Each structure stands twice: as structure tokens, then as C-alpha cells.
Amino acid sequence: MFGINQGAVFADIRIRHAKEISELSLDGYAIGGLAVGETHEEMYAILDETVPYLPEEKPTYLMGVGTPVNIIEAVDRGVDLFDCVYPSRNGRHGHAYTAYGRMNLLNKRYEKDSRPLEEGCGCPACRRYSRAYIHHLFKAKEMLGMRLLVLHNLYFYNHLMQEIRDAIEAGQFSTWKRNKILALSGNLVYSKRDE
Ligand SMILES: [Zn+2]
Secondary structure, three states: OEEEEOOOOOHHHHHHHHHHHHOOOOOEEEEOOOOOOOOHHHHHHHHHHHHHHOOOOOOEEEOOOOOHHHHHHHHHOOOOEEOOOHHHHHHHOOEEEEOOEEEEOOOHHHOOOOOOOOOOOOOHHHHHOOHHHHHHHHHOOOHHHHHHHHHHHHHHHHHHHHHHHHHHHOOOHHHHHHHHHHHHHHOOOOHHHHO
8 A cells, every 4th residue: 555645746735745644654655646737847846855755665656657758857866666658658659669769650761661660679579570560550550550569668668667777776877867868868860850
């Protein structure tokens, strides 16, 4: 049973509530009511204010978050657990997450692209299928296209969490974070030109 911190973007309410639920000996603590329309900066500010008042030895769970960058920023502020529809919903809409941003497989540029979604990815989609084939599946409205992108995106997110754990254990999270966010936010290869 987790205690769920509430208080919208009001730090005083968040902190008071965090203190109250921390007195109950619960299995973990969640931060709810964020990622509901406030800016990312507001969300990070509330995490900065609130997480220090939750028990450090218990898991901290940020509900409904988020993009890869949101997750990295939240981990930096002490969050351990996440849940989010992005990998599956964006996959169903033709979007694949990669280390260099998102790509839109509906784009015509992938029509004859024989490469996997992401070079070196070990997911079932990348091991067996090309961008061109997945593009074709989406154009043909074949269910398999959605399934392959969801598989890839879930693999991407799981791999991201593994990378985060490895970086923390190696004592190199700050450096890893800086490089990772630069790459993810650059969208140099795919996303900006696709959308
Ligand atoms: Zn993949």
C-alpha cells in the first residue's frame, strides 16, 4: 500500500501532505496529480520541493510520467518508479523512441529504408524487421505494425531504466544524464523533420 502525495503545484500543500503520509508506515510513496497539464518545469520544481519530505528508504513513485527526459530528470530528484502510456500509445500512433529522439514511421522517408528501427537494438522488432516493412504495415493498417512499435518502445524504456541503474551504480549518473539528454533532445536524425 502506497501513500499518494497530492497538492497540485502548491509546494506548501505538497510538503504538509508529504509529512503527514510519511508518518504512516507504508510500503512506498507516490507523487500523484502531476503530468496533468502543468509544464515540465513546474513538475520538476514540485519534485524538488516534495521528494525530500518522503522517506528515503522507501520507493518513491511518480505517477503517469513520462517522456525519457522526464524520467531521467525525476530519477535525479529521487524518484524510483514510473508508469506511463507513452511507449504503447506512441507506438500505436507510429512513433518509435530511439537514443536520438523519436521517429515517425508513417513518414514516406522510411518507405525503402531497410535498416532496423534502431541499429543495435535487441528488441523483437529490430532483430527481424526493417523500417520499410513497419512503414508498410502502418500504411496497410495492419495491426502488426502497432505491435512491433509497442514492443520496440517498451524495450527502449526498459533499457533506459537499466542504463539509469548502471550509471547510478557506477557513480556516473550526472555525466551520463547530461550526455543522454543531449542525445535524446537533439532529435537531430528523425523527429523534427518528420513531424
Ligand atoms: Zn528495437
